[in-house]
Amino acid sequence: MALTLYVDTDRWRAHQRSVVADFPGLVPVCKGNGYGFGHDRLSEEVSLLELDTLAVGTTYEAEAMKDRFSGDLLVLTPYRRSEEPVPLPDRVIRTASSVDGVYGLVGSRVVVEVMSTMRRHGVQPSDLGKLHAALDDVRLEGFAIHLPLDRTDGSDAVEEVIGWMDRLRAARLPLDTMFVSHLTSEQLLRLRQQFPQTRFRARIGTRLWLGDHGATEYRGTVLDVTPIAKGERFGYRQQKAQATGWLAVVAGGTSHGVGLEAPKALHGMTSRAKGMARASLASVNRNLSPFVWDGKQRWFAEPPHMQVSILFVPAESKGPKVGDEFRAILRHTTTMVDRVVDHRG
Incomplete structure (x- = not known):
């Protein structure tokens, strides 16, 4: 895992x-x-x-x-x-x-x-x-x-x-x-x-x-999946779930570089507007994770832990299972993986 x-x-x-x-x-x-x-x-x-x-x-x-x-x-x-x-x-x-x-x-x-x-x-x-x-x-x-x-x-x-x-x-x-x-x-x-x-x-x-971006891909293994209902408390800080769905515990945390981001040089109004939107969401504990599941980038349920991240998957999405892998969009120069696997195609 x-x-x-x-x-x-x-x-x-x-x-x-x-x-x-x-x-x-x-x-x-x-x-x-x-x-x-x-x-x-x-x-x-x-x-x-x-x-x-x-x-x-x-x-x-x-x-x-x-x-x-x-x-x-x-x-x-x-x-x-x-x-x-x-x-x-x-x-x-x-x-x-x-x-x-x-x-x-x-x-x-x-x-x-x-x-x-x-x-x-x-x-x-x-x-x-x-x-x-x-x-x-x-x-x-x-x-x-x-x-x-x-x-x-x-x-x-x-x-x-x-x-x-x-x-x-x-x-x-x-x-x-x-x-x-x-x-x-x-x-x-x-x-x-x-x-x-x-x-x-x-x-x-x-x-x-x-x-060649298509030659490599990061994936984090699902270690645990817990159903959660809207309003139930969870995590270190015992915050309330904002909707019904699942909490997916995925391999990849701060020791791997997940959640770490280098400052970006913003050019133009569009990139600045996106930066302001991200900052606004972060102020209400809404942080988009680098992990992708069922075709969408998923939100951190809470800040990433040292070796895992807890992600919220809404009920309308495909339910993850232990052993599944979430694709991850990570910066190569700040990421430390557990393993490198060679494959063809």
Whole structure:
């Protein structure tokens, strides 16, 4: 009785291969919870794809992954002198986002990240002149730029990369390899045509692992079903049932990530109106769960527990039974499942 991630394995792997074919030199990303699949599973998939480099989020992830993946490991979080030292093999490549960071990585393999319009971290154009001396004492693997997902100002992502390529060239810095994020295959082709001497390597996580939504599905098993009449009390807080139906106890709670939601950037009046409606319903203890039964997304009967959720199923719906599974609409990057099950079709 579990919260399960079902994977149509053949379809999922066919999608992976199509992405690898579209992005020569691709560097797959495996960070956080492993996009819902876990680090063990994704390291196996990268090995099956015969890719030479895997990107992870932190040094702690690199330490955990070093025994799972035999190729190079690229740590995406920039180095800071104050960080806790973690013993890592020589095949680990560190990211530096400042001149001071490069100086702190003497003898190491290093990728230097430049500041994009993300404004998150990166070397500023004014610091390029100072990089020459710092790079003498490291093994430079290339430069990197992490681009925003949306460009609401209508600007061109390729032009942003070209601008940085021109700055690096003017500063007489080597342009052998450039790691990029959030570009399409068509945009990468434009860059390769303009800079044929540079190897562009796309770092891709979401598009690689989650790009085919139909290849995966979450389901929570029904553990118990209790009939309830309107007005009867139930749950931790002994609130009254608002209608007659069933209370379904379904595998999947807060320890799995159920009920946890990242803040959303709302654009336009429609999305804002929906956000206000959700907030209004929540104020009277009406919260829509991610679980779907009999074709409809069901309401939480009360806030999710640690390992299960209690859902209200109205009397006019098909009655659930112990052992049934409710489909769940969950965010892969915040969900921890009990098991992953491979199947076909």
